[in-house]
Amino acid sequence: DIQMTQSPSSLSASVGDRVTITCRAGQSISTFLNWYQQKPGKAPKLLIYAASSLQSGVPSRFSGSGSGTDFTLTISSLQPEDFATYFCQQSYTTPVTFGQGTKLEIK
Amino acid sequence: QVQLQESGPGLVKPSQTLSLTCTVSGGSINSGSYYCNWIRQPAGKGLEWIGRMYNSENTNYNPSLRSRVTMSADTSKNQLSLNLMSVTAADTAVYYCTYHAGPVDQYMDVWGKGTTVTVSS
Numbered sequence: 001d002i003q004m005t006q007s008p009s010s011l012s013a014s015v016g017d018r019v020t021i022t023c024r025a026g027q028s029i030s031t032f033l034n035w036y037q038q039k040p041g042k043a044p045k046l047l048i049y050a051a052s053s054l055q056s057g058v059p060s061r062f063s064g065s066g067s068g069t070d071f072t073l074t075i076s077s078l079q080p081e082d083f084a085t086y087f088c089q090q091s092y093t094t095p096v097t098f099g100q101g102t103k104l105e106i107k
Numbered sequence: 108q109v110q111l112q113e114s115g116p117g118l119v120k121p122s123q124t125l126s127l128t129c130t131v132s133g134g135s136i137n138s139g140s141y142y143c144n145w146i147r148q149p150a151g152k153g154l155e156w157i158g159r160m161y162n163s164e165n166t167n168y169n170p171s172l173r174s175r176v177t178m179s180a181d182t183s184k185n186q187l188s189l190n191l192m193s194v195t196a197a198d199t200a201v202y203y204c205t206y207h208a209g210p211v212d213q214y215m216d217v218w219g220k221g222t223t224v225t226v227s228s
Contacts, residue, residue, distance in 0.1 A: 043203055044203075098155075
């Protein structure tokens with residue numbers, strides 16, 4: 001299985017801050033990397049696919065980058081509705097695997 | 108716009124079989140390429156991939172669950188099913204189905220709301 005490791009596991013930030021979350025794959029996955037946002041009691045929501053493509057309807061303050069083993073999700077200016085848990089996921093091969101999640105909290 | 112609805116018993120006894128259904132609306136599983144994944148999430152924990160069905164006849168399962176999992180499709184009802192045998196308390200989780208239309212299972216763009224399953228006697 002390809003292990004996906006996110007950092008940090010939790011993060012405190014303020015509205016308006018720029019935030020970066022990192023995801024590292026245990027082996028090269030090219031750009032087969034997706035990012036999801038999950039709010040309490042809700043299903044995950046796709047934000048970024050193929051490492052850097054913005055899903056339709058997702059605000060442009062979200063962006064993704066990376067290839068190979070190292071990836072980042074950046075939120076350029078945090079909004080109140082962005083406080084949630086974020087997961088990365090590799091779709092390079094089965095079994096599909098997810099990062100452990102990064103909980104973004106209000107400072 | 109495709110929508111998904113998971114359904115099934117919320118309580119399953121240990122050693123029994125967990126059976127869930129994912130009803131697809133706004134899209135067809137009878138034609139074209141699609142991928143339906145099943146994901147689960149224990150309370151307060153991360154996401155675990157259970158497996159996927161694609162094009163109504165092909166499956167891939169997580170090796171950690173392969174011996175206990177089967178997935179199937181009923182194209183006449185536009186439904187996909189998950190069966191997980193010999194459950195234990197460790198199978199207690201929210202179970203999600205996801206859907207992606209396309210030739211490659213690159214991402215999960217449509218998610219059901221999830222259904223909570225508790226394994227307890």
